[in-house]
Amino acid sequence: MTLGGMTDVIVIGGGIAGVSAAASLAADGASVELLEAERHLAFHTTGRSAALYFESYGHPTIRALSKASRRWFEDPPAGTTDGPLLSPRGALMIAPADQVEALETSIAQAREHGTEIHRIAPADAVEMVPTIRQEKIVAASHEPGAADMDVAAIHQAFVRQLRRAGGLIHTGAGVTALRRTSTWHVTTGSGGHHQAPVVVDAAGAWCDEVAVMAGARPVGLVPKRRTVFMVTAPVGSSHWPLVATAGHTFYFKPEGTQLLCSPADETPSAPCDARPDEVDIASAIERINEATNLGIRSVRSSWAGLRSFVPDGGMVIGFDDDVDGFFWLAGQGGTGIQTSPAAGALAADLIADRTPAVDPSGFDVARFR
Numbered sequence: 001m002t003l004g005g006m007t008d009v010i011v012i013g014g015g016i017a018g019v020s021a022a023a024s025l026a027a028d029g030a031s032v033e034l035l036e037a038e039r040h041l042a043f044h045t046t047g048r049s050a051a052l053y054f055e056s057y058g059h060p061t062i063r064a065l066s067k068a069s070r071r072w073f074e075d076p077p078a079g080t081t082d083g084p085l086l087s088p089r090g091a092l093m094i095a096p097a098d099q100v101e102a103l104e105t106s107i108a109q110a111r112e113h114g115t116e117i118h119r120i121a122p123a124d125a126v127e128m129v130p131t132i133r134q135e136k137i138v139a140a141s142h143e144p145g146a147a148d149m150d151v152a153a154i155h156q157a158f159v160r161q162l163r164r165a166g167g168l169i170h171t172g173a174g175v176t177a178l179r180r181t182s183t184w185h186v187t188t189g190s191g192g193h194h195q196a197p198v199v200v201d202a203a204g205a206w207c208d209e210v211a212v213m214a215g216a217r218p219v220g221l222v223p224k225r226r227t228v229f230m231v232t233a234p235v236g237s238s239h240w241p242l243v244a245t246a247g248h249t250f251y252f253k254p255e256g257t258q259l260l261c262s263p264a265d266e267t268p269s270a271p272c273d274a275r276p277d278e279v280d281i282a283s284a285i286e287r288i289n290e291a292t293n294l295g296i297r298s299v300r301s302s303w304a305g306l307r308s309f310v311p312d313g314g315m316v317i318g319f320d321d322d323v324d325g326f327f328w329l330a331g332q333g334g335t336g337i338q339t340s341p342a343a344g345a346l347a348a349d350l351i352a353d354r355t356p357a358v359d360p361s362g363f364d365v366a367r368f369r
């Protein structure tokens, strides 16, 4: 690290994006301060995910990040975790007649990135997950490498790495003003004043708002609400893979004695503490009950979170093209956890002006200018 001064980098946001970048920077020798608006880290989207590592999911540049992250999940830095971060799950994608094209596209894209995926017959899908009504599907695929992630442990691993390297974390420290002289002056609502030459915008759904505060042009980030609800799982279902429709109309997966279900909704929203909508849950239950024999009648709990997307569905990782020392880490969408090790490392490499392991060109903010 060639950066100098008291604090080298201020990271705004204590979700998975912020802590992964902060940990990578600190592990490289930078002095890092992380500012989080809430009293607890991971309060927003990071604490609300479905916790699946699904390599074939998302924009092509994101798939490259997911793949590059797997090794870190399987072999995290020594002393940062107490147990495995991934556990086998697999992902079964099913398609009724009108979703076959979507299924074929997802198989082709997975193979392009070298992800193991198999086209399987509807009868084989039903053998794996007997609750699926075979007459409702005409095609299916299975991705055996998909895995459950321990999101809390992953987040904590980055926090431990950051703290061990001397990084500071301030919670209840929402950034309210950013001013640039020869360095950044960052003011928080709690009265804090912090200075550093580089600011990383890892504020999740609020990334555009933070950018505007810093005098940068927004990237057109759109937070989209996604709902999750838990139902009692049928006996003998704990080994089922995640089941998702190719057309993104619902998914479900076992989680202990329950099934975690989602309408796969994407309702645009202002940045906020997202809440589930009863109508989304009811319509998901209808779709799941039609495609399966689960017969869901009641919901044990539910929540919602915001998945934030830039216009092309990729991410923005890199320095702003206009405003000095302002670094974007935005647009994590539905893959921010599974990409976090590689995304954090990419951010640290670009800030330190090193050649990154992953091609950075597809993440440049300039593509939206």
Ligand SMILES: Cc1cc2nc3c(=O)[nH]c(=O)nc-3n(C[C@H](O)[C@H](O)[C@H](O)COP(=O)(O)OP(=O)(O)OC[C@H]3O[C@@H](n4cnc5c(N)ncnc54)[C@H](O)[C@@H]3O)c2cc1C
Residues within 6 Å of the ligand: 012, 013, 014, 015, 016, 017, 018, 035, 036, 037, 038, 041, 042, 043, 044, 045, 046, 047, 048, 049, 050, 051, 052, 053, 173, 174, 175, 176, 202, 203, 204, 205, 206, 210, 226, 227, 228, 304, 305, 306, 307, 332, 333, 334, 335, 336, 337, 338, 339
């Ligand atoms: C239902 C659901 C299912 C999902 N499933 C998966 C999955 O299976 N796999 C996967 O990889 N991903 C999944 N995701 C996506 C993943 O959760 C997100 O991509 C990821 O958590 C985004 O992390 P983040 O750090 O960018 O945002 P956040 O976790 O929201 O963190 C941003 C932080 O910035 C803080 N902040 C905002 N403004 C300020 C400010 N002015 N000053 C200081 N702090 C500020 C916020 O308080 C917040 O804590 C899912 C998301 C949802 C909602």
